[in-house]
Amino acid sequence: MHNIHLRTHEDQEWQLIEEVLSVFSPKTCWEAERGYGGMNNTTYMLKLDGERYVLRVYETHTDLVKIAFEHHVLSALRESDFELRVPAPVKAIKGDGHTFHSIYDPRNGQNKIAALFTYSTGKNPVWNTPDQLVELGHAAGLLSGALSRLDISLEPVYPPYYQIQQAYPLCPPQKLIQLCMSPPSELQACAEEMQDLLPVLPALFEALNGMERLPHQLVHGDVNASNVLSDEDGRICTILDFEFATWDLRVMELAVPMSDLLTMDKSDEWMWEALEGLIRGFRKQVILEQNELLAIPQLILLRSLDVVMHFISRMFEGTDEPDVAVNQIIKLRERILWMNRNEERLRKLLT
Structure with missing residues (x-):
């Protein structure tokens, strides 16, 4: 895993991840690697004291209502009889315990919304055969x-x-x-x-x-x-x-x-x-x-x-x-x- 944590404190990605983790996790020992999937948002694969998470920075919009609806659907699905797994947002340890948080992105000077999810094992399929x-x-x-x-x-x-x-x-x-x-x-x-x-x-x-x-x-x-x-x-x-x-x-x-x-x-x-x-x-x-x-x-x-x-x-x-x-x-x-x-x-x- 590419260890962004080893960069200097002036590094913008380091600052971004540190700010998010200060809201969602008390753990201080972390590693991060920028993800390659997705066209609308930025993702980071994280290890926090040995446990794996996915950090998502929303680039499509900064609409809290849209993200609240997404997380509401995820919560309802996880409580239902749906037999496949879906992402599980982590609740913030600060504030009102929301599963998303407004942050300042030093990479471009814009305000963004970030969320932390537990890691799901598996890989994106490659369609080798039509069946x-x-x-x-x-x-x-x-x-x-x-x-x-x-x-x-x-x-x-x-x-x-x-x-x-x-x-x-x-x-x-x-x-x-x-x-x-x-x-x-x-x-x-x-x-x-x-x-x-x-x-x-x-x-x-x-x-x-x-x-x-x-x-x-x-x-x-x-x-x-x-x-x-x-x-x-x-x-x-x-x-x-x-x-x-x-x-x-x-x-x-x-x-x-x-x-x-x-x-x-x-x-x-x-x-x-x-x-x-x-x-x-x-x-x-x-x-x-x-x-x-x-x-x-x-x-x-x-x-x-x-x-x-x-x-x-x-x-x-x-x-x-x-x-x-x-x-x-x-x-x-x-x-x-x-x-x-x-x-x-x-x-x-x-x-």
């Missing part, structure tokens, strides 16, 4: 069922995916269309892809009409390989990152991992077997209605469109470099091209 996706579908279905049974007293903050028109004030639909018409210098690397999106975007936004009539429940909304852990036998044992949990379409819990599959560098045969396995694993746990299944092709593209608008907004905020948004724009175009070729076959697979 592994049955396991992901099964885990997503288990989670969907558990979330549908939770009694949550707090109101969710994030809007449903299909309310994307209001979700990103820095990049609303009309702004995105304008950017595609005249890509700024930061997005010139994907100017061709943005031009290809122009005739497609109005229909994508139009397809969202009527989605509010589909079955709703509490959803995780971001189940993928980076947000699950597998044990030594390859079985998914833990689901991570409930930051974007909200009240949304039940079927988004299947549409999201399906969307993430479509840009993998795999053969057509591999992809179709993986999609079939993912769907089969999910539907063992959740019985979807016919109108939900019919909406999945549009929801797959909606997921990718949402990610594009999210990271363009973060680019405007200065949180991410432009190449992050460029990569997501390219992936959106790839998914649209895939859907143009394969939508009919996908619908047959779903129904």
